[in-house]
Amino acid sequence: MTKSFIRAEKCLCCAECLAAKACTSRAIFRLDVKEPAIIDAQFCHGCSMCIEACKGDAIITGL
Ligand code: SF4
Numbered sequence: 001m002t003k004s005f006i007r008a009e010k011c012l013c014c015a016e017c018l019a020a021k022a023c024t025s026r027a028i029f030r031l032d033v034k035e036p037a038i039i040d041a042q043f044c045h046g047c048s049m050c051i052e053a054c055k056g057d058a059i060i061t062g063l
């Protein structure tokens, strides 16, 4: 399975992370609203919904 990753340098630190909202696995979270979002790989099942939803084009699929 191919997992998704957030490129922290591209994350816009949106007030509301639409990628996190789109993730049905709740694999995307924020430690602080001023910090980039994080994907917990153990919960990611590679659906790519977050890639479509991310406003900053900050998420890519696995390497
Ligand atoms: S939507 Fe994308 S750019 Fe915005 S906070 Fe979430 S991961 Fe970062």
Ligand code: SF4
Pocket (backbone or CB within 6 Å): 003, 004, 022, 023, 024, 025, 026, 027, 028, 039, 043, 044, 045, 046, 047, 048, 049, 050, 051
């Ligand atoms: S690929 Fe799917 S499961 Fe993985 S973080 Fe994105 S929305 Fe969540």
